[in-house]
Amino acid sequence: MLEWMNRDELLSRISINPDVCFGKPCIRGHRIWVSLVLDMLASGSSVKNIIDDYPGLVEADVLACIAYGAEMSRERYLDVPVDGRS
Numbered sequence: 001m002l003e004w005m006n007r008d009e010l011l012s013r014i015s016i017n018p019d020v021c022f023g024k025p026c027i028r029g030h031r032i033w034v035s036l037v038l039d040m041l042a043s044g045s046s047v048k049n050i051i052d053d054y055p056g057l058v059e060a061d062v063l064a065c066i067a068y069g070a071e072m073s074r075e076r077y078l079d080v081p082v083d084g085r086s
Contacts, residue, residue: 005060011071013064025068027061030054037065 015028025034032054040050047062 005063007067007071010060010064010067013061014068027057027064030056030061032057034065034068037062038069041066 013028014025014034016023016025020026021031021033026032027034027037037050040053041047041062045053047059050062051057051059
């Protein structure tokens with residue numbers, strides 16, 4: 001079971017380095033993009049599935065991606081179609 005981590009502890013698991021993965025946010029120590037993990041979750045993958053697919057990851061890494069996405073959603077706006085129409 002995952003030990004409780006606060007937002008700052010989770011976010012410290014994310015790194016951005018212009019020389020790694022084109023400067024995209026990645027899980028620290030890996031070349032796995034935050035956006036990849038979020039896309040997998042959005043497509044219905046479970047945390048366990050992601051960890052099974054990427055054995056170097058732990059649950060806290062996946063939660064860190066979610067925390068990072070939450071932070072970014074506070075800063076960015078996305079055009080969302082009204083009533084599902086574009």
